[in-house]
Amino acid sequence: MLKTQVLNKNVALDYLNYYIDMERVYLVPLSLNQEAYIVVHGKPSKVVVTDIAIHSIQLSGAWYTWAQLEEMGGVFSSAFDALKSVSGG
Numbered sequence: 238m239l240k241t242q243v244l245n246k247n248v249a250l251d252y253l254n255y256y257i258d259m260e261r262v263y264l265v266p267l268s269l270n271q272e273a274y275i276v277v278h279g280k281p282s283k284v285v286v287t288d289i290a291i292h293s294i295q296l297s298g299a300w301y302t303w304a305q306l307e308e309m310g311g312v313f314s315s316a317f318d319a320l321k322s323v324s325g326g
Contacts (some may be wrong), residue, residue: 244256244262263291265289266312266314267286267289267294267312267314268286268289269286269287269288269289270285270286270287271285271286271314272284272285272286273285273286273296273312273313273314274312274313274314274315274316274318274319275296275301275306275309275310275311275312275313275319276309276310276311276313276319276322276323277309277310279310279323280323281313281316281319281320281323283316284296284297285297288300294306294312296312310322310323
């Protein structure tokens, strides 16, 4: 039976390179049920990561594409980073 597995140091480098070439390996900046902050109209708003897809993320029940979040000002793992981005720091 095939099942989802965690990539670890025991995965052969050839397999890892194959997965990368087939675009099956992704870096996800946030994890499920993590608190995060998005910038809405120049103000940081606290949200919870409720789902993550390849091209989008669900924050407190609303889906956003990564491009939408970038246009809004970004998504951040801490309030400090969100405030820093708003202040231009």
